[in-house]
Amino acid sequence: MFSYRHAFHAGNHADVLKHFxxxxxxxxxxxxxxxxxYIDTHAGAGVxxxxxxQATKTAEFETGIAPLWExxxxxxxxxxxxxxxxxxxxxxxxxxxxxxxxxxDIVAREQDRLRLFELHPAxxxxxxxxxxxxxxxxxxxxxxxxxxxxxxIVNRADGFVGLKALLPPPxxxxxxxxxxxxxxxxxxxxxxxxLNEALKRFPGGTxxxxxxxxxxxxxxxxAERMKHLPAASWLNVTLCVSTPGPDGIALHTSGMFIVNxxxxxxxMLKQVMPYLVKVLGRDAGAKFxxxxxxxxxxxxxxxxx
Ligand code: SAM
Numbered sequence: 001m002f003s004y005r006h007a008f009h010a011g012n013h014a015d016v017l018k019h020f021x022x023x024x025x026x027x028x029x030x031x032x033x034x035x036x037x038y039i040d041t042h043a044g045a046g047v048x049x050x051x052x053x054q055a056t057k058t059a060e061f062e063t064g065i066a067p068l069w070e071x072x073x074x075x076x077x078x079x080x081x082x083x084x085x086x087x088x089x090x091x092x093x094x095x096x097x098x099x100x101x102x103x104x105d106i107v108a109r110e111q112d113r114l115r116l117f118e119l120h121p122a123x124x125x126x127x128x129x130x131x132x133x134x135x136x137x138x139x140x141x142x143x144x145x146x147x148x149x150x151x152x153i154v155n156r157a158d159g160f161v162g163l164k165a166l167l168p169p170p171x172x173x174x175x176x177x178x179x180x181x182x183x184x185x186x187x188x189x190x191x192x193x194x195l196n197e198a199l200k201r202f203p204g205g206t207x208x209x210x211x212x213x214x215x216x217x218x219x220x221x222x223a224e225r226m227k228h229l230p231a232a233s234w235l236n237v238t239l240c241v242s243t244p245g246p247d248g249i250a251l252h253t254s255g256m257f258i259v260n261x262x263x264x265x266x267x268m269l270k271q272v273m274p275y276l277v278k279v280l281g282r283d284a285g286a287k288f289x290x291x292x293x294x295x296x297x298x299x300x301x302x303x304x305x
Contacts, residue, residue: 004181013063036112036175041180061094101114172204206258235292239255
């Protein structure tokens with residue numbers, strides 16, 4: 001049950017897509033003063049050392065964040081994402097990579113609330129410790145009073161189950177990130193069940209689901225099924241970095257499916273995704289797709305590559 005550790009994959013091309021989109025979703029929420037909740041149903045450890053034995057084993061970051069690190073022509077939304085990572089590596093050497101909770105902690109404001117679920121005992125402990133250090137560091141710099149237990153809550157619990165108790169959030173503003181391992185094919189069903197329940201309780205929330213495009217049937221149908229959720233609107237963006245190999249095992253394509261996306265997201269992605277394909281693409285099979293729809297009936301969204 002607990003075989004997945006995100007440390008092996010930190011900073012890969014899928015993390016680039018996920019975290020860059022996440023930061024833009026949070027920045028959109030920041031445009032209004034009213035506080036919001038950021039709920040991470042599968043939070044991971046929060047911070048990853050790229051020189052750890054786990055990260056260097058397959059060095060997936062070398063084909064993810066690394067090609068973006070030294071670029072001086074980044075489109076503004078990607079530059080904002082890379083800046084978050086540069087700020088956590090003040091020596092200039094790319095040593096640490098942020099998980100989704102860290103990205104949220106940096107971008108969300110003092111009045112916002114972070115609710116983080118992580119089931120793996122070791123990663124839940126690391127997440128807790130990482131947030132303890134982050135808060136101490138911020139408090140020492142006078143940036144933020146220690147708000148543990150109020151601003152940030154780490155739950156060692158099942159995020160699929162825990163989400164519903166947090167909806168609707170007090171301020172009626174929330175972004176939910178759902179990023180399970182999908183090693184167990186039941187995760188696809190659990191995401192659908194969770195979203196159906198969440199949309200009943202809080203139809204106005206924004207829900208961002210990361211998913212891998214793998215050979216298994218559950219993965220191939222997944223985005224199509226999410227398009228039929230009872231939601232006002234959706235957006236689906238995928239990034240493919242290479243032609244699928246014959247073994248079908250390596251992760252070459254991942255997607256972010258956003259329920260109730262901000263209207264600014266699609267035009268921004270139209271500008272940024274061709275750049276990501278150019279810089280992260282490894283062969284002629286590299287491409288992106290971007291489509292959107294309204295209500296349960298898809299309006300023509302047209303895939304682009
Ligand atoms: N969201 C993280 C990020 O972007 O940095 C990465 C998360 S990783 C893909 C998935 C995490 O979900 C793993 O750390 C795993 O231990 C955890 N996990 C698996 N099943 C879970 C569940 N039912 N509830 C909460 N966490 C779970």
